Amino acid sequence: AYKRFSELLPKEERENACSARVPKSQILTLPELRANPFQHRICHVFSTSDNRDDSMSFEDFLDMLSVFSDSATSDIKSHYAFRIFDFDDDGTLDRKDLEQLVNCLTGQGEDSRLSTAEMEQLIQNILEESDIDKDGTINLSEFQHVVSRSPDFARCVV
Secondary structure (H helix, E strand, O other), X not given: OHHHHHHOOOHHHHHHHHHOOEOHHHHOOOXXXXXXXXXXXXXXXXXXXXXXXXXXXXXXXXXXXXHHOOOOOHHHHHHHHXXXXXXXXXXXXXXXXXXXXXXXXXXXXXXXXXXXXXXXXXXXXXXXXXXXXXXXXXOHHHHHHHHHOOOOHHXXXX
16 A cells, blocks of 8 residues: 555655655546546545645545455445535535436436436435435435445445
């Protein structure tokens, strides 16, 4: 992990990799993230940068790798998946978050984008299945409840 992290830094900064921050643009060059539709959200969620540039310290990088590892628990994976899908960082998945989530998964192109009616129907179905307290949003515990019924979640999502 240290070798991979330090290779993302300019040569002159590699000796001090433990105290350096890798810019988001470099993190996004990782093959594992390059094609991930949530790459920007992943950087945002794992970054502890004070200036909100989504750069990563070595510790941030280790946290990200541990969540994506096969040995991470379903609870850990679902917690971070929820944070990644919570585009406005308000602690719930509302209709806007769900629309952005669907758009990330289906692509932004004209030929792959859902119609307004299809999007509305899909979001309605998601809320009917997941929104246990019927408040119009999905909170972390509701999300984890849905995920617990999907044994493939930990393998497929994060």
